[in-house]
Amino acid sequence: MVAAGLKPVADMAPTAIAIDGVTKRFGGLTALENVTADIRDREFVSILGPSGCGKSTLLRILAGLVGCEEGGIDIFGGRVNGPRDDVGVVFQTANLLPWLNIEANLRLGLEIRRGKAVARATEIAPMVETLGLKGFEQHFPHQLSGGMRHRVAIGQTLLCDPRVLLMDEPFGALDALTRDRLNMELLRIWQRDAKTVVLITHSIAEAVLLSDRVLVMSERPGRVIRDVTIDLPRPRDPSKTRESAAFGEYVVELSRLMGVG
Amino acid sequence: MTGPIRQAAEALLFCIALIILWEGGVRLFEVKPYLLPSLSAIAAETWRAKEQLWHHSLVTLGEVALGFAFATVLGVALAALIFFVPLAKRTLYPFVVALQSIPKIGLAPIIVVWCGYGLASKVTMAFLFAFFPIVITTLGGLASTPAHLEEHFRALGAKPWASFWRLRVPSALPSFVDGAKVAMPLAVIGAIVGEFVGSNDGLGNLILIATGSSQTALSFSALLVVTGLSLVLFYLIEALGRLVWWRQG
Numbered sequence: 146m147v148a149a150g151l152k153p154v155a156d157m158a159p160t161a162i163a164i165d166g167v168t169k170r171f172g173g174l175t176a177l178e179n180v181t182a183d184i185r186d187r188e189f190v191s192i193l194g195p196s197g198c199g200k201s202t203l204l205r206i207l208a209g210l211v212g213c214e215e216g217g218i219d220i221f222g223g224r225v226n227g228p229r230d231d232v233g234v235v236f237q238t239a240n241l242l243p244w245l246n247i248e249a250n251l252r253l254g255l256e257i258r259r260g261k262a263v264a265r266a267t268e269i270a271p272m273v274e275t276l277g278l279k280g281f282e283q284h285f286p287h288q289l290s291g292g293m294r295h296r297v298a299i300g301q302t303l304l305c306d307p308r309v310l311l312m313d314e315p316f317g318a319l320d321a322l323t324r325d326r327l328n329m330e331l332l333r334i335w336q337r338d339a340k341t342v343v344l345i346t347h348s349i350a351e352a353v354l355l356s357d358r359v360l361v362m363s364e365r366p367g368r369v370i371r372d373v374t375i376d377l378p379r380p381r382d383p384s385k386t387r388e389s390a391a392f393g394e395y396v397v398e399l400s401r402l403m404g405v406g
Numbered sequence: 407m408t409g410p411i412r413q414a415a416e417a418l419l420f421c422i423a424l425i426i427l428w429e430g431g432v433r434l435f436e437v438k439p440y441l442l443p444s445l446s447a448i449a450a451e452t453w454r455a456k457e458q459l460w461h462h463s464l465v466t467l468g469e470v471a472l473g474f475a476f477a478t479v480l481g482v483a484l485a486a487l488i489f490f491v492p493l494a495k496r497t498l499y500p501f502v503v504a505l506q507s508i509p510k511i512g513l514a515p516i517i518v519v520w521c522g523y524g525l526a527s528k529v530t531m532a533f534l535f536a537f538f539p540i541v542i543t544t545l546g547g548l549a550s551t552p553a554h555l556e557e558h559f560r561a562l563g564a565k566p567w568a569s570f571w572r573l574r575v576p577s578a579l580p581s582f583v584d585g586a587k588v589a590m591p592l593a594v595i596g597a598i599v600g601e602f603v604g605s606n607d608g609l610g611n612l613i614l615i616a617t618g619s620s621q622t623a624l625s626f627s628a629l630l631v632v633t634g635l636s637l638v639l640f641y642l643i644e645a646l647g648r649l650v651w652w653r654q655g
């Protein structure tokens with residue numbers, strides 16, 4: 146177990162997401178095969194896997210956007226058969242509306258989920274600050290860089306304050322510094338607001354730095370081939386955590402599993 | 407000289423050359439005025455007949471405006487119906503495509519028989535010419551909504567109505583504006599064709615009467631005014647279209 150004062154690894158927590166034997170086919174192509182995993186409440190889980198192994202597809206199934214041929218998903222005990230209000234998704238592409246400025250795009254999720262009144266009453270300045278978008282509120286998406294657009298998309302979902310946060314390579318388009326900063330912000334928000342996070346990433350180091358657990362997927366058809374618990378102390382810090390020997394061991398182990406070490 | 411100024415100057419010079427050629431040619435070869443009047447004669451005639459031209463312009467403008475308005479409202483409605491109702495897509499859409507292939511000029515005499523010599527037949531003609539481009543481009547616009555944005559709206563649990571107004575409509579607008587730009591000059595053509603076939607006034611009627619009574623200069627004046635009207639209306643749409651500045655990409 147972990148030292149007092151640190152967030153306990155959610156060993157005892159109830160299951161938030163139960164992935165039960167999910168198989169997904171696109172015609173003759175099997176994208177996911179018998180994927181099974183349990184994600185506990187308030188757990189931070191990353192998914193690593195080679196490109197095309199079905200990570201985004203799995204995320205879509207978790208989000209209730211597409212169905213699957215076999216198996217199913219339970220979130221907080223209820224079978225997923227469509228999008229849920231307590232689940233927020235950050236997609237691999239920054240889904241902004243080109244005709245809305247950044248402020249309106251940030252409020253869009255709230256507006257659709259909770260109505261205009263709530264959206265208007267919500268303070269977005271802290272989020273704008275966190276995302277490093279200050280001064281760009283009145284700009285339009287096409288006036289922003291790819292990484293900035295991604296940050297807006299992340300902000301839109303975070304403002305909805307979903308209990309379960311599904312993120313598909315949200316930090317891929319960012320430079321190392323911004324990435325570190327947003328990683329830490331994500332950890333802060335996750336701990337403060339007691340969220341369950343599923344993060345898809347291509348970065349082994351990012352997965353180790355952030356997660357309680359890393360699920361490693363195989364080449365297509367995607368299966369969970371390893372479930373690695375990251376037993377590093379929290380709160381984590383980019384520079385300090387990375388320097389620790391244990392961090393390096395996890396990275397080496399995962400690299401080997403991914404066939405890149 | 408900078409680029410755009412130079413370009414404008416070149417275009418202007420070319421225009422002046424054409425004017426000199428026309429005016430000089432007509433005078434030099436003493437072309438009969440009922441065949442081809444000189445530009446100065448056309449200008450003088452336009453000034454002389456300005457009240458008559460104004461009257462007929464208003465008539466034609468009214469026909470075009472009404473025809474275009476109906477085409478826009480019904481065209482958008484039909485496009486939405488075809489897009490959202492599968493049965494309409496299977497039944498109405500092929501029908502619309504087939505109808506579009508009818509040469510609408512050929513319909514003009516029948517329309518006049520049905521709607522009479524008054525405003526209605528011309529509005530109908532303007533409508534027929536403007537209708538199809540609006541249906542087709544609006545349909546294209548509705549279909550061009552990026553799939554990833556649709557998925558995003560679904561993930562947010564957006565109600566169909568919200569998806570429609572907040573996503574579909576703005577996505578379709580750029581394409582619709584393109585359609586309106588094509589449709590507006592077509593509506594003018596439709597109204598003129600309607601006036602040719604049967605009418606008591608309007609610029610098309612004036613062209614017909616003037617040409618028939620060898621007042622060729624007046625006929626040219628009317629043609630000039632039609633062209634001007636068409637251009638003004640086109641740029642009006644173009645200016646309104648600027649409000650829809652976003653493009654998918």
Ligand SMILES: Nc1ncnc2c1ncn2[C@@H]1O[C@H](COP(=O)(O)OP(=O)(O)OP(=O)(O)O)[C@@H](O)[C@H]1O
Binds near residue numbers: 171198200
């Ligand atoms: N809508 C679809 N129709 C047909 N095939 C699909 C569809 N979506 C995904 N696939 C296929 O499923 C497989 C998994 O795709 P997915 O997008 O989930 O991969 P991924 O792991 O997210 O890859 P990446 O890391 O490159 O984002 C791919 O082979 C892809 O071609």
Ligand SMILES: [Mg+2]
Binds near residue numbers: 200201202237313
């Ligand atoms: Mg993906």
